[in-house]
Amino acid sequence: xxxxxxxxxxxxxxxxxxxxxxxxxxxxxxxxxxxxxxxxxxxxxxxxxxxxxxxxxxxxxxxxxxxxxxxxxxxxxxxxxxxxxxxxxxxxxxxxxxxxxxxxxxxxxxxxxxxxxxxxxxxxxxxxxxxxxxxxxxxxxxxxxxxxxxxxxxxxxxxxxxxxxxxxxxxxxxxxxxxxxxxxxxxxxxxxxxxxxxxxxxxxxxxxxxxxxxxxxxxxxxxxxxxxxxxxxxxxxxxxxxxxxxxxxxxxxxxxxxxxxxxxxxxxxxxxxxxxxxxxxxxxxxxxxxxxxxxxxxxxxxxxxxxxxxxxxxxxxxxxxxx
Ligand SMILES: Cc1cc2nc3c(=O)[nH]c(=O)nc-3n(C[C@H](O)[C@H](O)[C@H](O)COP(=O)(O)O)c2cc1C
Numbered sequence: 118x119x120x121x122x123x124x125x126x127x128x129x130x131x132x133x134x135x136x137x138x139x140x141x142x143x144x145x146x147x148x149x150x151x152x153x154x155x156x157x158x159x160x161x162x163x164x165x166x167x168x169x170x171x172x173x174x175x176x177x178x179x180x181x182x183x184x185x186x187x188x189x190x191x192x193x194x195x196x197x198x199x200x201x202x203x204x205x206x207x208x209x210x211x212x213x214x215x216x217x218x219x220x221x222x223x224x225x226x227x228x229x230x231x232x233x234x235x236x237x238x239x240x241x242x243x244x245x246x247x248x249x250x251x252x253x254x255x256x257x258x259x260x261x262x263x264x265x266x267x268x269x270x271x272x273x274x275x276x277x278x279x280x281x282x283x284x285x286x287x288x289x290x291x292x293x294x295x296x297x298x299x300x301x302x303x304x305x306x307x308x309x310x311x312x313x314x315x316x317x318x319x320x321x322x323x324x325x326x327x328x329x330x331x332x333x334x335x336x337x338x339x340x341x342x343x344x345x346x347x348x349x350x351x352x353x354x355x356x357x358x359x360x361x362x363x364x365x366x367x368x369x370x371x372x373x374x375x376x377x378x379x380x381x382x383x384x385x386x387x388x389x390x391x392x393x394x395x396x397x398x399x400x401x402x403x404x405x406x407x408x409x410x411x412x413x414x415x416x417x418x419x420x421x422x423x424x425x426x427x428x429x430x431x432x433x434x435x436x437x438x439x440x
Pocket of ligand 1: 126127128130131132133134200201202203204205235236237238239240269270271272273
């Protein structure tokens with residue numbers, strides 16, 4: 118007869134190991150074989166819910182879980198021992214247990230289970246309950262002691278000073294050995310208890326399930342239609358181009374910015390008109406001045422002819438000869 122012991126502590130000679138050692142000593146006297154597997158320092162990931170194990174009976178993540186599975190199948194009992202971390206079991210251990218219990222399809226009925234928890238101070242009974250749940254969903258009788266199976270200690274070695282805790286461990290080992298032996302006799306005498314096969318209903322009433330499925334189908338159809346309408350509306354808006362937003366749709370900051378830009382544009386237009394006007398006035402004044410100069414010149418010439426008419430005639434004749 119054999120008991121498989123899983124140690125969830127990453128500490129090699131920690132308090133969980135001390136509690137396990139106390140149990141093993143009794144098992145030796147009771148002629149129960151033991152195998153201890155320490156898993157606390159391994160890298161074990163949690164279940165990925167691929168469900169491939171429901172067909173293969175093996176975990177798809179091929180690690181320590183698949184190596185422990187045949188040991189568990191062969192064993193008459195299983196002890197899971199864990200240090201308490203935040204009032205729960207060590208998560209490396211629970212990652213392993215989730216996958217081990219979920220992936221293995223062999224019958225665990227009447228294998229005796231026991232959990233052992235080790236803490237500095239608090240969270241023992243919560244962890245104890247947590248670990249026992251693996252057994253009580255698997256048809257495994259749970260071995261108990263004279264107290265909930267807990268040992269106290271913080272630094273490695275301190276558990277040995279918890280004399281009551283150690284006594285609880287010894288009591289647990291005696292009770293577990295007795296249960297294993299008795300169950301072996303019971304199975305030989307009566308066989309395994311009858312087991313009813315029933316479909317897993319997941320708490321769903323089949324009549325309501327159909328009604329719900331109908332409702333869900335209708336809701337999802339409506340959702341699809343709504344999405345289609347929204348897409349069509351967006352397309353329509355795009356086709357009609359973007360309409361100018363109404364005043365109440367525009368933010369006050371945008372209105373202020375537009376008004377500032379408008380005023381700046383008006384000022385610039387005014388400036389440009391004034392410059393044009395100034396340039397025009399200057400040109401007109403220059404033209405007027407030019408006309409005056411011309412007029413003055415003509416007046417001057419006419420005055421000279423009047424003063425010396427002979428010289429003027431001579432000049433005119435000279436000009437004619439040259440021709
Ligand atoms: C991450 C972490 C969380 C812990 N949480 C608790 C706790 O909730 N309650 C408690 O009493 N001790 C807590 N402890 C202390 C251990 O349970 C305690 O040291 C125990 O003896 C460790 O067992 P081990 O030596 O076998 O590893 C915690 C320790 C660690 C490392």
